[in-house]
Amino acid sequence: xxxxxxxxxxxxxxxxxxxxxxxxxxxxxxxxxxxxxxxxxxxxxxxxxxxxxxxxxxxxxxxxxxxxxxxxxxxxxxxxxxxxxxxxxxxxxxxxxxxxxx
Numbered sequence: 001x002x003x004x005x006x007x008x009x010x011x012x013x014x015x016x017x018x019x020x021x022x023x024x025x026x027x028x029x030x031x032x033x034x035x036x037x038x039x040x041x042x043x044x045x046x047x048x049x050x051x052x053x054x055x056x057x058x059x060x061x062x063x064x065x066x067x068x069x070x071x072x073x074x075x076x077x078x079x080x081x082x083x084x085x086x087x088x089x090x091x092x093x094x095x096x097x098x099x100x101x102x
Contacts, residue, residue, distance in 0.1 A: 022064055022065075022068060025063075025064040025067065025068075026060045026061055026064040027060065028060075029059065029060040029063040029064055030056045030057050030059065030060025030061070031056075031060075032060075033055070033056040033059040033060060033063075034052065034053070034056035037052040037055065037056055038052065041055075065079055074100075077096065077099075077100050078100070080096060081093050081096050081097060081100065084096060
């Protein structure tokens with residue numbers, strides 16, 4: 001790792017710390033949303049019980065990543081692009097890529 005001031009061990013420790021923090025944040029935010037779904041959204045009819053779990057997990061991931069990116073648009077668009085590519089939505093990813101470079 002020529003030119004880098006961090007050793008592999010230091011990088012691994014930093015990565016582990018940041019990943020653990022992100023995963024904890026995802027869990028906490030998803031649990032908050034799931035509780036809200038149970039107490040509010042399901043009784044109100046906004047969500048079915050079957051939808052509540054996936055919606056809470058999705059909200060947890062989105063909220064945690066938005067916070068990690070300091071609510072900046074560019075890294076959020078890059079994440080959206082990566083998700084589209086991962087699910088083989090290449091046309092949509094290409095359109096987003098053109099928007100990002102415009």
